[in-house]
Amino acid sequence: MLRDIQLSQVTVTFLVSRRVCVFLKTPSFQLFQSSHGQRGSHNPPPLPSLGLYLREEVDDQTFLLRSDSSPPRSSPDSYEIIPWQIQSRGSSPSVADLRAASEPRALLSEPEGIETRFMNFRKDQTEKAPVEPLEPNHGEEESSVELRMEGVRSSADCLVSLMASALMFLKQLSCIYCTLLCLGNLSSVNSKEDHRDAGGFQADVGNPDIATLASDPVEVAALGRPLFPGMLYDCRKDSFIPGVTLWEKKELEVDVDTRPLPKTELHFRASDSLTTKSNLLDVSASLKASFLGGLVEVGGSAKFLRDSKSSQHQTRVTMYYSESTRFEQLSMSHLGKITYPQVFDQKTATHVVTAVQYGAQVFMVFDRTVSGQEDKQEVEGELNVMINKIPLFSVEGKGSLKMTDDEKKLAESISCTFYGDIQLEQNPTTYLEAVELYKKLPSLLKNSQKSVPIKVWLYPLYLLDTKAAQLERDISTSLVSNMVDITEELGEVERSFNDLSRDSLVNAFSDIKERLHSFQSSFRIYRSVFLKAVGRVLPSIRGGAMEEKSLEDILNTHRSSPFTATKLNQWLTEAKTELQLLRSFTKTLVGIQIEDPAHLNSIFLDFGIDAVVCLTFTSLKYEDPSLSALNEFLKSDKFQVQDGRKVPLQKRFVTEESGSKWFNDPDVILKMRENLSLFKSFSEANKVEKRIRFIISAIADPSSPGSSIYLYEKGKLTNKHFQPLSKPPPPQLTIDRGTSMSLKLQKSPVGETVKFRVEYKQIKAGSAADKDWAIKESPHEAYTLDGLDASKPYLIRARTVGIVGVSEASDTISPIPLSARPTIVGGAKGSEVTLRTSAITTIRKFIIHHTNLYMGYHLVSGIQVVFSSGERLKVGTIEGITLQEMTFDDTDKIIGFTLWPTADNNRLCGIEFKVAKGDGSVSAPSTKCASMGQPTTIDVKSGRVYGVTFRNQNQLNALGFYFI
Structure with a gap:
């Protein structure tokens, strides 16, 4: 036992x-x-x-x-x-x-x-x-x-x-x-x-993987590095050792096995991810980790690894072309005879390059920017089709291509970036230049004398001498995948930031620009510190001085930091919301400039300006807790490593809720909308006033959250809460004497009214809505407008006058003089209604509806009138069969108009127009009932109309037009 x-x-x-x-x-x-x-x-x-x-x-x-x-x-x-x-x-x-x-x-x-x-x-x-x-x-x-x-x-x-x-x-x-x-x-x-x-x-x-790492050869992508057979390589740092070899240079040139290796590859990729790029360059997971950690300096075509889209509005397709030429390897005579064995004692390298595959690689990156009116997915599809067509286009004559007009138009919007292992007189920058280069690539890349290392094979030095350094362990694929995911997420954050920073309003408002700059600075510093921390532990883990947990701790520190993609994107979303609100406020103020507070003095020094009215955003400057958390984290140096162990976190970083920011407060937004409405109407009412200047600016003022209207007089701020005059109610007509009218004027609901302004003009054919107004001023609310022509119609409106500027004009009133009232033909029963058009216009379409009575007897029940101004008037009952539709074009002119009542004068019975056509002919479209009374001929004057009067009792009884 x-x-x-x-x-x-x-x-x-x-x-x-x-x-x-x-x-x-x-x-x-x-x-x-x-x-x-x-x-x-x-x-x-x-x-x-x-x-x-x-x-x-x-x-x-x-x-x-x-x-x-x-x-x-x-x-x-x-x-x-x-x-x-x-x-x-x-x-x-x-x-x-x-x-x-x-x-x-x-x-x-x-x-x-x-x-x-x-x-x-x-x-x-x-x-x-x-x-x-x-x-x-x-x-x-x-x-x-x-x-x-x-x-x-x-x-x-x-x-x-x-x-x-x-x-x-x-x-x-x-x-x-x-x-x-x-x-x-x-x-x-x-x-x-x-x-x-x-x-x-x-x-x-008991771990067989370590034995495998120490004894197995390694295949590594060259990535534009000057690697050659016999060069020493440190797999712990993924770096080559220049100037130090195991053999004399002349020994390396002898017995080198060289053989041709012809191979051509062509690929197209629409993805911009690091994984896709790494797969094209055949980059292993371990080398990918070293690249992310900053241990590998790429060159030539491999610079493509660092090229990423700069905008979310950018579509991209990459073309990859590769040509392999030859393969070189050391022989056993080299490995059996070491000239400088003392190199093993230095322990600076773990492997030696024993074989190299030569060739050349080319990447052409095609980009197209998607405008706001285009569908991104559709644009991506079009770009993909165009790039995949490059091998199919034939070149004619002096480089011209067989392309359709649509393809040529699309090609003009495509840019090209070139990365390659060959030297060109001029790199292609457009789609057409890229197509021309593609046709030359086979001849350019097949020159073996100009080939560069594409892939190398490394042999462990430990198998040559046990005193040499060796690779103790490698980084697990799952950790490398996590590193790539984090890097890709941070890349997405950077693209979102770039789009936001290009907004024109960023430069207009310095407070927003300052916050974005702070975010960008913290983001760049953090990404650099994070990747350096990764690069710092990779060699120690591979060399056995640290456990893989050191890298896990760095990734976990990132996940618990305020620099996670989720938190960064949340901040960018809020910043975008803030800019969108500011844009919605400012885009309606056409022609009004946004001025930086530091430049206001240059406006005040203009002696031609008496007053400056400024829509001031007062809450753009604030302490952002999220940005403070980013700065605090960077100062804490959480990625510091001591004795192979991460320094424990002393404090959790908790950011405040964003609800306290101005753009998240509904009450503040409502107040800002009110100020915007007042400022807009006031600025439009005074746009012809040369001595009043209207601007937009941002000045911090916690006492007025959101916005306020500042008034500067003679360069001095006189009112931080200026209330411009709002639109007053229309004047009320109290007495109409024909040649004079008594009016009651009304003050503006908002703002201090100092006096009144009455504006009036005759209604004339062809008169513009904002011209030919006569102006009278009165300090009193009761005002008599005299000197009028009793036979002419007038438009009358009013404004209020304040200490600075005048208000927006009120709605107009149009008293119709007795002599100008139309002749109404038809029955006397029913309520009389007058409808006015907003402008003097012509008739474009006249639709007549009728009522069927017994024995085929028809009466006009209603009409529809469509004017050239686009307005439509409906009179009477329009349900029923359409009797007739009369259409007039721009060259037609009404020269006569006749109305018929019924024989008993109780209803409207007939309508007839006399129209002079553009070709000189005259037509008379009409509709008439069976029992007509005496016709009434109407004076059409210029043939232009501005209203209609009718009597209605369920159906149309009588009708008259206002001609001018």
């Missing part, structure tokens, strides 16, 4: 039995011995590594006490007992069986009657204590040894102690063989002990 003995610092289980088999494999020889003759014929197992193996067979089960250190590594750090099921007696463990036990602690099962322990021989014991031997127990068939040591200096010391005790006190044959085998192992152990890293532990010997 197995006996377990507890030592002071080390627990050792040593097997001594007639059934013990001891195996030892070294680089030069292999020994085997068994205490049973029938077992001695077994062939030793093909052990995968150098180490000491003790096998105990109990009830057809074999348990191996294994010291497994991957060759050619230093002495073992740990031992383990591995259960191994024997399929048939006499079988031996295979390489697969031993490698399957890669997790010692997980495999420490204890069959009945057998105790197991996991043991570590630690190097941090500084002194070797004397061994206290024990008297052997001769009463037991299966003997054991108990070793007591206060400390051990190394695993080699432990082996010496084991040999001394076994030889001196047990004196069994199996122990003598064990001692001999231990002596053979000591030579290898001691030769490697001095080359251990004084500050760290050996990797867990």
Whole structure:
């Protein structure tokens, strides 16, 4: 059975039995011995590594006490007992069986009657204590040894102690063989002990991945770096070592195996992600991590890795063209003869370049910006089609292409960026230039003399000399994927920021520009610090000085920081909301400039300006808690690493809610809308006043949240809460004497009214709405407007006058003089209604509806009139069969109009127009009932109309038009 003995610092289980088999494999020889003759014929197992193996067979089960250190590594750090099921007696463990036990602690099962322990021989014991031997127990068939040591200096010391005790006190044959085998192992152990890293532990010997990393060749993308066969490479930093080699230059030029490797690739990609770019360049996950961490400086075509879209409104398609030319590799004569072996002692490199694939790569990146009126998905599809057509276009004559007009128009909106391993006289910048270059690529890239390294193969130096540095571990794919995701998310944030910063309002309002600048500065610093922190730990993890947890801690620090994409995008969304609100306020103020507060003095110094009315945004300057959190995090240096462990977070960064910002307050928004309405109407009413200047600005004023209207007089701020005069109610007509009218004027609801202004004009054909107004002023509300022509219609409106400027004009009134009232034809019953058009116009369409009575008798029941101004008047009942539709064009002129009542004068019976056509002919469209009375001819004057009067009693009874 197995006996377990507890030592002071080390627990050792040593097997001594007639059934013990001891195996030892070294680089030069292999020994085997068994205490049973029938077992001695077994062939030793093909052990995968150098180490000491003790096998105990109990009830057809074999348990191996294994010291497994991957060759050619230093002495073992740990031992383990591995259960191994024997399929048939006499079988031996295979390489697969031993490698399957890669997790010692997980495999420490204890069959009945057998105790197991996991043991570590630690190097941090500084002194070797004397061994206290024990008297052997001769009463037991299966003997054991108990070793007591206060400390051990190394695993080699432990082996010496084991040999001394076994030889001196047990004196069994199996122990003598064990001692001999231990002596053979000591030579290898001691030769490697001095080359251990004084500050760290050996990797867990139960991990077969470490052995694979140390011994397997590595395939790496060159990425524009000047790599060549024989160059040294450090996989811990993913960097090459210039100026230091293992061979003389002339030796590297001899016996180099060179062979052609023709290969052409053409790919199109619409994705702009780092993963897509890395796949095109065949970048491994490990190299991708180094690139993100800033350890790799790319060149040539590989600069494409750093090219990302700068805007969310940008569509992109990439064309990748690659041509391989030749393959070069070192021969065995190089590897067997090292000129400068002292390079191994320097430990600056882990691998040597043994093979290089040469060729050239070209990337052409095609971009198109999507305008606000275009559909982004549709534009992406069009761009993709155009780029995929490049190999299909044929070149005619002097470079002209067979393209349709639509394709040529689309090609003009496509830009091109070139990244390549070839030198061109001029890089293509347009779609047409890219097509022309594509036709020349095969001849440009097939020149092997101008080829560059595309891919290299690296051989571990540790396989050439055990003193060389080696790659202890690599970064897990999942962590690299997390790093890429974080980087891509931060890239999306940057694109959103770029779009926002290009907004014209950003430069107009310095407070917003300052906040965006602060955000950008913090964002750039953080991204640089974050990636540098990643790049700082990668070499230490790969070299074994740090655990992978160091990188996990950096990623977790990012996730708990205020720089996560979610939080950054939330801030950008709020900033965008703020700009959108400001735009909605300012876009209606056409012609009014936004002025920076620092430039107001230049306006005040203009002696031609008496007053400046300023719509002032008062809440644009504020302390942003989110930006404060970003700055505070950067000052905390949370990515600092000490002794391989991240400094613990001392404080959580909690940002305040954004609800306190002005654009999230409905009451503030409502007040701003009121100020905007007053300012807009007041500025439009006074736009012809040269001595009043209207501007927009932003001045912080917590006493007036949102906005306020500032009044400056003679360069001095006289009122921070100026209330411009609002639109007054229309004047009221009290007495109409024909040649004079008595009016009652009304004050503006908002603002201080100093006096009144009355504006009036005759209604004339062709008169513009805002011209020909006569002006009268009155300090009183009661005002008599005289000097009128009693036979002419007038438009009358009023304004109020304040200390600065006048108000918007009131709605107009239009008293119709008795002499100008139309002649109404038809019945006298029903209510009389007058409808006016907003402007003097002409008739475009006249639709007549009628009522069917008995015996086919028709009466006009209603009409619809469509004017050239676009207005439509409906009179009477328009349900029923349409009797007639009369249409007039721009060249038609009404020169006559006749109306007929019924014979009993109770209803309207007939309508007839006399129209002069543009070709000189005259037409007379009409509708008439069977029983008509006497016709009434109407004076149409200019043929233009501005209203209609009718009497209605369920149906149209009478009708008259206002002609002018």
